[in-house]
Amino acid sequence: MKKTILLLLIFFSAITINNSGCTSGKIKSSGFTITGNVEGLRNRPVILDRVSFSNQNETVKEVKAENGQFTIDLPQNPGVGYYRIRSGRQSVYIILDGTENSISVEGKYTKFNNNYATVSGSKLSEKFNSILQDLKNRKIDIYKTKSIAKESDPVLGSVLVVNVFGSRPEFLDIHEAVYKNLENKYPDLYLTKDYKSIIDSLKKAYARQQARAKIKVGMPAPDIAMPNPDGKILKLSDLKGKIVLIDFWASWCGPCIRSFPDLTKTYQKYKDKGFTVFSVSLDGVDSRSAKRYKTPDALAAAKKRAKEKWINAIKKHKLTWSTHVSDLDKWDCKAAANYGVTSIPRTFLIDREGNIAAVNPRFNLEEAIVKVLNKN
Numbered sequence: 303m304k305k306t307i308l309l310l311l312i313f314f315s316a317i318t319i320n321n322s323g324c325t326s327g328k329i330k331s332s333g334f335t336i337t338g339n340v341e342g343l344r345n346r347p348v349i350l351d352r353v354s355f356s357n358q359n360e361t362v363k364e365v366k367a368e369n370g371q372f373t374i375d376l377p378q379n380p381g382v383g384y385y386r387i388r389s390g391r392q393s394v395y396i397i398l399d400g401t402e403n404s405i406s407v408e409g410k411y412t413k414f415n416n417n418y419a420t421v422s423g424s425k426l427s428e429k430f431n432s433i434l435q436d437l438k439n440r441k442i443d444i445y446k447t448k449s450i451a452k453e454s455d456p457v458l459g460s461v462l463v464v465n466v467f468g469s470r471p472e473f474l475d476i477h478e479a480v481y482k483n484l485e486n487k488y489p490d491l492y493l494t495k496d497y498k499s500i501i502d503s504l505k506k507a508y509a510r511q512q513a514r515a516k517i518k519v520g521m522p523a524p525d526i527a528m529p530n531p532d533g534k535i536l537k538l539s540d541l542k543g544k545i546v547l548i549d550f551w552a553s554w555c556g557p558c559i560r561s562f563p564d565l566t567k568t569y570q571k572y573k574d575k576g577f578t579v580f581s582v583s584l585d586g587v588d589s590r591s592a593k594r595y596k597t598p599d600a601l602a603a604a605k606k607r608a609k610e611k612w613i614n615a616i617k618k619h620k621l622t623w624s625t626h627v628s629d630l631d632k633w634d635c636k637a638a639a640n641y642g643v644t645s646i647p648r649t650f651l652i653d654r655e656g657n658i659a660a661v662n663p664r665f666n667l668e669e670a671i672v673k674v675l676n677k678n
Contacts, residue, residue, distance in 0.1 A: 333375070333376070333377060333378065333403065334375075334376040334377075334378055334379040334380065334402065334403060334404075335373060335374065335375050335376070335403070335404050335405070336350065336373070336374040336387065336404075336405045336406070336407065337371075337372070337373050337374075337404070337405075337406045337407070338367070338371060338372045338373075338387065338406070338407040338408070339370060339371050339406075339407075339408050340367070340370050340371075340372075340389075340407070340408065340409055340410065340411050340414060340419075341370055341409070341410045341411065342370065342410055342411035342412055343367045343370040343371075343372070343389060343411045343414075344367065344369065344370060344411075345366060345367055345368060345369070346366070346367055346389045346390060346411075347364055347365070347366055347367075347389060348364070348365050348366070348367050348372045348374070348387060348388070348389045349361055349363070349364045349387070349388050349389070350362040350363050350364075350374050350380075350385060350386075350387055351385060351386050351388060352380065352383055352384070352385055353383075353384045353385055353386050353395065354384070354492060354493065354496045355384075355460075355464055355493060355496035355497055355499075355500055356496045356499060358496075359386075362376070362380055362385070363376065367389070370411075374387075379398065379400055379401070379402055379403070380398065381398065381400050382398060382399055382400040382457060382488065382491060383397075383398055383457070383491070383492065383493060384396075384397055384457065384461050384493060385397075385398060387407060389411070389414065392411060392412075392414035392415065393414070393415060394407055394409070394414055394415060394416055394419045394421065395416055395427075395430075395461075396421060396424055396427040397424065397426035397427050397430055397457055397458055397461055398424060398426065398427075399424075399425070399426055399455065399457070402423055402424050403423075404423050405421065405422070405423035405424050405427070406421075406422050406423055407419055407420070407421050408420045416430070416431050416434055417434060417435070417438060419431075426455055426457065426458045429454070429458060430458055430461065430462065433447065433450060433462060434465075437466070443560055443564075444466070444467075444665065445561075445564045445665065447462065447466055448463075448476045448665060450462070451463045451466075451476060451479075451480050452476070452479050452480065452483070456480065456483035456484035456486070456487050456488065457484065457488070457491075457493065459480040459483060459484070460480050460481065460484050460493060460497055463476055463477055463480045464497075464500070469500065469503065469504060469507070471504055471507040471508035471511050472508075472662055472664070472665070473504075473665065474501075474504045474505065474508050475665065475666040475669070476665065476666075477497075477500065477501055477504055478501060480497075481494075481497050481498070481500075481501050484497060485498075512661070515642060515661060516640075516641065516642030517641050517642055517650060517658055517661060518658065518661070519658050519659065519660065519661060520657060520658060521657065521658050522656055522657055522658075523538065523548070523650065523652045523656055523657065523658055524637075524640045524641065525537060525538050525539045526538040526548070526580070526582065526627065526637045526640075528582065528627035528628060528629050528637060529627060529628070529629065530625070530626055530627050531609070531612070531613050531616070531626060536580075536625055536627050538580055538652075539656065541578060541580060541625070541652075542654070542655070542656045543576070543654055544576045544577065544578050544654065545572075545575075545576050545577045545578070545651070545652065545653060545654060545659075545671060545674050545675070546577075546578055546579070546580050546651070546652040547565075547577070547578075547579045547580070547649055547650070547651050547652075547663075547667065548580045548582060548641070548649060548650040548651075548652065549565070549579055549580070549581045549582065549647065549649050550582050550584060550637075550638055550641070550643045550646050550647065550648040550649070551581060551582070551583060551584070551646055551647050552583055552584040552585050552612075552632075552646060553583070553585050553611040553612055553614070553615035554585070554611070555584075555646050555647060557646075557647055558646055558647040559615075559619065561647055561664060562619045562620075562621065564667075565579070565667070566619070566620060566621065566622070568667055568668055568671070569622070569623060571668075572668075572671055572675075573623075575675060576654070576675075577671055578623050578625065579621075579623045579625065580625045580627070581616075581621060581623070581625065581626045581627070582627055582628065582635070582637050582638070583612045583626065583627070583628035584628070584632050584633065584635055584638060584646060585608045585609070585611055585612040585615075585628055585630060585632065586605055586608045586609070586612075586628060586629070586630030586631050586632040586635075587601065587604050587605050587608060587630065587631070587632055588631055588632035588633045588634040589634055590633070591632065592604075605630050608630055608632075609628075609630055612626075612628055612630075647664060648662060649662050649663060649664055649667075650662070651663050651667070651670050651671070651674065653674050653677070654674070659673070659674050660673075
C-alpha cells in the first residue's frame, strides 16, 4: 500500500513539473519587450503609446532611459495596431501584427524618427520604414506607393496611406481601397473604426469640392481650340468618339513630369481601345510675368524660349500622342480658365459622347478608363 502511494506521488509530481514547465514556456513566448539604444537620449522618460488615426492616443507604458538605453517589458504583445515610442518631441512609430516578441530600436535622439532610426523585430515596421526611405530617395513615386498600400498587410497599408496621402479628397479612391482591405481582415480593430471616420470625412470633403468645381462629372466638356507646336489649330471636339484625357501641364511643373511614366504606360495600354490624351501646356508668358520684359522683342524672345521648352519636354518625356496644344499664355490660358484650372497637374477624362467622365483622375486613371470602356 505504501509503495502504491509513493508511486502515485511520484507520478503526480512529474505531471506537476511538466505542466509547470509548459506554463513557464507559454509566459516566456507571450512576453513582449522593446529595447532601445539611442545616442543622446540620456536619462529621459520613454513612453510607448497606442496610436489612433483620430489622435485619441493611449499610453501603454512609461519607463526611464539609463545612459541612452531603455527596456519596455510587457506581459504580452499589446496586439495588432499602430504604436509609437516617444521621448520629448521625438517619436518612432511601429506597426505590430501581434506575433512579435522582441523589438529593438537604435538611433540618435536628435533624429529619433522613422526616417533615421533603425527598427528590427517587427516585419511590418521594417517594411514601413523601407517604403518611407524609398519615397524620400525618390526610388518610388506615389503611384507605386498606392500599389504597395493595396497589396500590403492592411494595417501597414492604412498607416502608409494616412501618412503619405493625408486627408486630401483627391486621394479618396486609395483610402477606400485600403479601408476595404482593413475591414475585411480586421473588422473589429480600433484602427478600422478610426479609418471609417476618415473615409466619411473625405467623402464629405470631396462632395464639397465637387460642388464648388466649375467642371462636374456628366456635363459636356467645353471645347478647346488651340495651336499645336506647328501652329495648326487642334480641337478637342474633333476627338469625339474617343475616350480622352485632357491633361493641363507645363514643362516647369515637377509633379506633371513625374506623372508621365505612368501616363505613357496607360496610353500605350489603352490607345488601341480608343483612348488618347489631349495635352494643354501652360508654358509661356502671362500678363503678370510679362511685366519683367521691357520691350516687345524681349517678350517675344521669352515666348520663343518657352515654346522651345514645351516642345523639348514633349520629346524628352516621349509623349507620343499627337494632340499637344498651347497658346503660350501660361496662367492666362483661356482653356485653363474655362475648366477652372488654378493649379497643375489637372486632368479631366472625357467619354466617347464628349461628356466629363471623371475630374482629376490622376491616381486612378486606369480604373476610370476601364469604367468608361465597360459603360460602352
